[in-house]
Structures are given as C-alpha cells and as structure tokens.
Amino acid sequence: MEKNDLLRLKNIVGKKNVKTDPADLYVYGSDSSVHSARSWAVVRPENTGQVQEIMAFANKEKIPVVTRGAGSGMCGQTVPVRGGITLDMKRMNKILEINPSDVFCRVQPGVVDDDLNHALKPFGVFYPPTPASSRIATIGGEIGNNASGVRSVKYGATRDSVLGMKVVLPDGSLVTLGARTRVEATGYQLHKLIVGSEGTLGVVVEATLSFVPIPKFRCLGMANFDRLEDAGAAIADIMASGVVPSMLELVDSVAIKAVNKTMDLGLPEVEAVLLYEADAMVKEAVDHEISAMQEVCKNHGGTGLTSSFDPKERARIFLGRKKLFPALSKFSDILSSTSLADDMAVPYSKMAETARTIHEIAERNNIIMTAYGHCGSGCMHTKILMEPTRQDQWESARKAVAEIYDYVRSVKGTTSAEHGIGISKASAFKAEKSDSLDLMRNIKKAFDPNNILNPGKLMDAHEDWVTATDLRYTVA
Amino acid sequence: METRPFETKHLDKWRSNLDSCIRCGYCYEHCPVFKDTRWESNAPRAKMIMVYGLLAGKLEPSTYISDKLSSCFYCGRCNAACSSGVPLTDIITDAKRDFQGTGFETPGTTTGTNTDCALCLACARACPHEARDFINGKIVTDTVKCQSCGICVDICPNQAVATNLSYGTDRSSLNREISTFLEQETAKAIVFGCNWSYYPDLQSSVMDPAEELEYKILINMCGGRLEKPLLLEPLLQNAWGVLVACCPDGDCEHDGNLKAKIHVAGLRELLKEMDIEEDRIQLVQVAHGDKTGFQAAIDTFMENLNKLGPLNHR
Numbered sequence A: 001m002e003k004n005d006l007l008r009l010k011n012i013v014g015k016k017n018v019k020t021d022p023a024d025l026y027v028y029g030s031d032s033s034v035h036s037a038r039s040w041a042v043v044r045p046e047n048t049g050q051v052q053e054i055m056a057f058a059n060k061e062k063i064p065v066v067t068r069g070a071g072s073g074m075c076g077q078t079v080p081v082r083g084g085i086t087l088d089m090k091r092m093n094k095i096l097e098i099n100p101s102d103v104f105c106r107v108q109p110g111v112v113d114d115d116l117n118h119a120l121k122p123f124g125v126f127y128p129p130t131p132a133s134s135r136i137a138t139i140g141g142e143i144g145n146n147a148s149g150v151r152s153v154k155y156g157a158t159r160d161s162v163l164g165m166k167v168v169l170p171d172g173s174l175v176t177l178g179a180r181t182r183v184e185a186t187g188y189q190l191h192k193l194i195v196g197s198e199g200t201l202g203v204v205v206e207a208t209l210s211f212v213p214i215p216k217f218r219c220l221g222m223a224n225f226d227r228l229e230d231a232g233a234a235i236a237d238i239m240a241s242g243v244v245p246s247m248l249e250l251v252d253s254v255a256i257k258a259v260n261k262t263m264d265l266g267l268p269e270v271e272a273v274l275l276y277e278a279d280a281m282v283k284e285a286v287d288h289e290i291s292a293m294q295e296v297c298k299n300h301g302g303t304g305l306t307s308s309f310d311p312k313e314r315a316r317i318f319l320g321r322k323k324l325f326p327a328l329s330k331f332s333d334i335l336s337s338t339s340l341a342d343d344m345a346v347p348y349s350k351m352a353e354t355a356r357t358i359h360e361i362a363e364r365n366n367i368i369m370t371a372y373g374h375c376g377s378g379c380m381h382t383k384i385l386m387e388p389t390r391q392d393q394w395e396s397a398r399k400a401v402a403e404i405y406d407y408v409r410s411v412k413g414t415t416s417a418e419h420g421i422g423i424s425k426a427s428a429f430k431a432e433k434s435d436s437l438d439l440m441r442n443i444k445k446a447f448d449p450n451n452i453l454n455p456g457k458l459m460d461a462h463e464d465w466v467t468a469t470d471l472r473y474t475v476a
Numbered sequence B: 001m002e003t004r005p006f007e008t009k010h011l012d013k014w015r016s017n018l019d020s021c022i023r024c025g026y027c028y029e030h031c032p033v034f035k036d037t038r039w040e041s042n043a044p045r046a047k048m049i050m051v052y053g054l055l056a057g058k059l060e061p062s063t064y065i066s067d068k069l070s071s072c073f074y075c076g077r078c079n080a081a082c083s084s085g086v087p088l089t090d091i092i093t094d095a096k097r098d099f100q101g102t103g104f105e106t107p108g109t110t111t112g113t114n115t116d117c118a119l120c121l122a123c124a125r126a127c128p129h130e131a132r133d134f135i136n137g138k139i140v141t142d143t144v145k146c147q148s149c150g151i152c153v154d155i156c157p158n159q160a161v162a163t164n165l166s167y168g169t170d171r172s173s174l175n176r177e178i179s180t181f182l183e184q185e186t187a188k189a190i191v192f193g194c195n196w197s198y199y200p201d202l203q204s205s206v207m208d209p210a211e212e213l214e215y216k217i218l219i220n221m222c223g224g225r226l227e228k229p230l231l232l233e234p235l236l237q238n239a240w241g242v243l244v245a246c247c248p249d250g251d252c253e254h255d256g257n258l259k260a261k262i263h264v265a266g267l268r269e270l271l272k273e274m275d276i277e278e279d280r281i282q283l284v285q286v287a288h289g290d291k292t293g294f295q296a297a298i299d300t301f302m303e304n305l306n307k308l309g310p311l312n313h314r
Helices: A003-013 A022-027 A048-061 A113-123 A139-145 A190-194 A228-240 A253-263 A283-299 A311-322 A324-329 A348-364 A391-410 A426-432 A434-447 B012-020 B032-037 B044-055 B063-069 B077-081 B088-102 B122-126 B151-155 B171-182 B228-236 B256-273 B291-308
Strands: A041-043 A065-068 A085-088 A094-099 A104-107 A162-168 A174-178 A203-209 A217-225 A247-252 A272-280 A303-308 A336-338 A343-345 A368-373 A379-386 B111-113 B132-135 B138-141 B161-163 B189-194 B215-220 B241-246 B281-285
Touching: A003 A041, A003 A048, A022 A041, A022 B044, A022 B063, A048 A065, A048 A085, A048 A162, A048 A203, A065 A139, A065 A203, A094 A113, A104 A113, A113 A139, A139 A203, A162 A190, A174 A190, A217 A228, A217 A283, A217 A311, A228 A247, A228 A272, A228 A283, A228 A348, A247 A253, A247 A311, A247 A348, A253 A311, A253 A324, A253 A368, A272 A283, A272 A311, A283 A303, A303 A311, A311 A324, A336 B012, A343 A391, A348 A368, A348 A379, A348 A391, A379 A391, A391 A426, A426 A434, B012 B044, B012 B088, B044 B063, B044 B088, B063 B088, B077 B088, B111 B138, B122 B132, B122 B151, B151 B161, B171 B189, B171 B215, B171 B228, B189 B228, B189 B291, B215 B291, B228 B241, B228 B256, B241 B256, B241 B291, B256 B281, B281 B291
Parallel strands: A041 A085, A065 A085, B189 B215, B189 B241, B241 B281
Antiparallel strands: A094 A104, A104 A203, A162 A174, A162 A203, A217 A272, A217 A303, A247 A272, A247 A368, A336 A379, A343 A379, A368 A379, B111 B161, B132 B138
C-alpha cells in the first residue's frame, strides 16, 4: 500500500486507528481457522461516515477490504487472502436502542453477543441465535456467517432474528434494508441476503434485531444409548413427533472418551448420549415436552434417563457437553484440534449414519474425529485431531474432508450449518451449489463490481483449502 | 538500543503448546489490556500468535513486539479461560526473557521509579516477585520478574513509582473516567472492580446514549490500592454512592482486601461524622469468577442507593 493511501486512511479514522506494523498484520491475518494471510493495513472506523469514506476510497483505488469482528471464525472468512484493508469493526460497539414495545433492538456491528443479552436481560428478553463463542463474537460477525447455536432448534439462526440493517456498499453509499416489523413482503428481502454473505456484499453498520421473552421454566434431560443408531433414531422421532425442544444435542463415544480423559468427569462410556431440553412460560408445557422426549428415548433403548429444572443440576448434566470443546483441545500433547469439515447439516434420519461414517473415514485416514452437535437443527459438529506439523497428516485431513463432504452431499445434507464457508469449505460448497454459482457471482457483481469486498471467498475461493493460504502451523 | 541475534532459548519449549492453541479468542474478554484498547494485537491470543510467529520465523523481533509482550498484568485470567490449557503467562515471561537476552528490553506494564525516590527500599522489600533491587545507587526493576501487580506503586511514600503503561488502571486515568461519567445526567454511582476478580456488565460494548447508565464499573489493580481521596472523589462530584469490590478474605496474596476494608470503614466513619448516610460507601468481596454474585451485589447497592436518593452536600 502506498504511503499516500495510508495517509488518506489516517485522515479518515485518525492516525491511532491505522496499524501497519508486521506484528499487527500477522495477528489480524488469522482467526480460529487453519489459515493465515496478511492484509496491508488494519483500520478501525468509529462511525458510519468513516466506513463510507473508507469504502469509497478503497473502491476507487481497487483495494480489497475484509471486514472483521472478533476474528473467531473457524473457516478463514476474515483471512485477507488478497491483502488490502482489514476493517476492524470493534469500535462500532454501541447498543443504539432497546425497544421493548416494538420488540426490536438496534445495534452497531461491533457489539458483543453476550453484552447485548446482558443489556436485554432487565427487559425479560433475550437475543437467541447465540453461538458458543458468544462471549466474544460480535453481531456483525454473526450476521456475516449466519451464526446459530444450541438453542437454534427452537429459536432459529441469526437470519431469523434480523429484521433489517444499514449497509455501506463498496462505492460508499448507504442503504437501509428490511424493516422494523415482524413480517415484510416488500420486494427482495436483501437484508436476509446480506446475512451469511461473509462480508462479500457490503459492510453492515447497523442491525435491527428481534428478541424473545426469557422462558420462566427450563428443564434439561439426558439419555444414554449403547448403539449410535438408536440415538439417531430417537433424534429423528423426537423431531417428527411435534415436540419443539429448545435444545437437542448428540455426544458420541469419541467425545465422551475425550471428556473423560481430560476432565475425569466419569461420563458413562456408551456409544452416544442425547441431551434434550424444553422451555416455556408455564411448567406444564415443559413437563409435556420433556416426558414426550423421554418416552421416545425409552422406546429406542435409552437408559439412565434423568432430567431437572434445577439450574445447578442442569449445569451438572450439561457439563460434559460444555467441556467438550476444551477437552478436544487438550486431548493430547501432540495432537491439535482443527476446525475442518466441522459443521455440516444432514437430514434427521441420517444423523447416526453420518456420525458412523465420520468415524469410519477418520479411521481409514489415520486421524481422530469426533461427532457431536446440535442434532435438533440437523447440525453435526466435528473436530479433526491431528499432528499439524506433519505433511502426511494434512494429506490425510484433505482426503478425509473430501470424503466427508462427498457423503454429506450423497444424503442431501449441506456443507455448513453455522460456521460458514470461508476458505476451508469452499470446494465442498462449490460442489454442492454448482448450479447456482453463476447466479451468486452475478449477485456479487451487482453489489461489488470491482470485487473489493472479501475477494477470494465463497464461490471465488481457491479449490484446495490446504494450499489456498499459508497454514498457520509450521509444517515440516 | 543494542540488539543481538534473537535466540528463542526460553521460548523453544512452548512450540507444541502454541500448536494446541485453537485461537478461539476466549481469552479476550478477560484481559484488561485488550479491554482498554480493543486492539486484537493487545489480546492474550495475539501475544501467543506473535510468539508463534517469532518461533516460526514469520516475524522479526522488534521493540514493538517486545512492548506488546511486556504488557501483561499477570492476572492469569487468560490461563483460566484457555480452551486448550495453554499457560499463557508462563509463555509471556519466557518471551520477556528471550527479548531481554537479545537486548530488546521494554517496560510495558512493569513499574518504573522516578527521581522523587528517597531510596527507602520499601518497594524492594514489599515486592513479592523480587523484581526490584538497589543497584549502583538506584532502584532498578527486573522487567522479566516484574508481574505488574502494583504493590510497589501502592507502598511508595513519595509516589515515585508508577506503572509504565497502565491501560486505564492508574489513578489519573481513574479520576478522568470518574469525571467523564459523572457529567452524565443519570449517573449515580461508581463501582470500583478489582482486576483480579471477575466483573459483570457490558464488557466490550457500550449503551448509547450512555447517559442511561446509572453506574460505571472502573477496573483498578486492587481494591486495597484505592486511596481514600480517590474513593471520595465520586461523592465530591455529586455521585450518590461508591461501591468497592475486592477479593474474599484469604484470597489476596498481599492483604489488599484487608486494606480495602480499612479504607472503606474509615470513610464510612467519616461520612457518619459528617451526618451523611454511611451506606453510600460500601465494600463487597467477590470470589474469582463470581459474575452473578457481583452483579447481585451491584443491584442491591443500587436499590439501596435509589432509596437514599441524591447526596445533598451539607
């Protein structure tokens, strides 16, 4: 980047809000994925006007711009593969309005999910999409990849809670999309298109979000299964029974072993555990849902059935699932937990088969993989545990990832349920959406004719995720 | 500054730990250095990424990196929050060792001594990390050993010791924050939250308009290190009350909580003598990680304060 370009950026946001030191660029060049690349400058705008000026300037000079929230993405969405400007949105962190009577709030993109929920709590409401990373994840980032979480089975993903937004387009113009109403049938719902577009269409500078009442009663249950297939059948039956769980989670045997090995929680070493939760404003409604789910579990051979309304007991029951993420990270001194093929979704009836297939593929390729996730939403999470410094392990991972996505497509599943595409899932995404890629490219062109917004992602990402960027690990 | 080729003598052993860091960023929300600046480069994760870059030869050592790695208050909350069990503060200390060995010594959040020093050596005797020594007629801080706890700052009778980079935790920054907040119409109270305890409320976001907030939590290095004038300052600027948080009995390695108790008790006595409700200043002891308990204590304090109403200076 030319000195004059930096001067222009400093004039817009102030000198102290532009960083170009190699250390800053290296830090901002990675996220929670396996990828690494460096931008030319990190720029922190404070308001919409500054974002407009930055975009107009970048568009004129054809400088790539990659918008970044907390940098907690798992697929490389904010890794700047073609350099340019990293637009750090964390200074735009204001909760602008909480409107309980019209049931919406307005926030800037840098607001942290947990902070928003903290502010909403006194009104007796919450913003439900909440991913596991809600302690740091920003609303802008969650919009970028249509984030969701454990309770999305009942309350939906980010897209379901976004009513509208203000977006700065690449030429610097500001558009207002959506509305402040529950429903809208006024032309193209462009705000819904922006959700999940991974920063390729515009820069979200304000979002209008809906919220829901905090339920007064919540009950969590658990069932153990000696056979994975039985747990899978129970999931499908629960979801087909008319019950609406507020959470339905599967934990497989590899995950149970990982938790027991690293945390010594003494979980039963069965093939699968199901965690099911119901919530409502009246206890009877929760009782009804929980007993219906318990009945289904029992019918499919579920044992050790337990449930509780007590928050402490619920926390104890959920502990194994909660500790799974750190347990996998601490599984072994030489193995690293990598986010690859980590969040596919499959039809409910294929849940058990998917978990079984993942285990077979992992074994065949000499890596360790676990299968767990928000099965009520059809989402299956995995982690690949591997030695990241060994080239042959990356070859194995590449093969395993390809085989998994071949399988997912064969059962009419989808590449990503909640973490997005970024770089690491681009080839699977392109294979899945092959007949609509040209349409997506045309949409991208209509928004961003100079292709400056997060270029080299989604349909334009490198075919081979292993060589698409530097890996953040040192491979021998 | 004379530098030598960078040797990763102490850092080498951490290579596999750094590979196991999944870069989830869960250390962010706990780090006072990150919260003050909200630059990712100041977050604990960034420190690990920089060390990784140095070990992998992807970053050249520099004063800039040395300064980043020396900016840590060793509260250890990142260690506790780490998904992968990476001992972040141990790695930071070894990074400081290797930078020092190469000639890149930078002060960061460590403490320095100015010319007002009377050479009483109270700071050297009080330092729990043996980081301060009397060398060649002056007090010198070992920046590797110094863990930025600030005890020396607190104990110096001449106020000759200061943290080089305070990230909003020094007296003047706190005073500035008090004044700015209390200018707002709905501002009622200041809550002093100890860096070593967890604290609730909005962490990285702000309400807009901010004047809707009734209280503001200001982070300091230790409840025991808030002198009486600083604790009184909000009341002098028309605040309705002050809440001071510190660690529970037995949890503080330098009796900071005991000092906080003494300070608050003294001020309550003073208010009583002035015929002002003593409950306008209160102390709460918060266990590490007890966000809910702290929030409940704040809510109760604010409820009482709203009953008392505004402070009419008499």
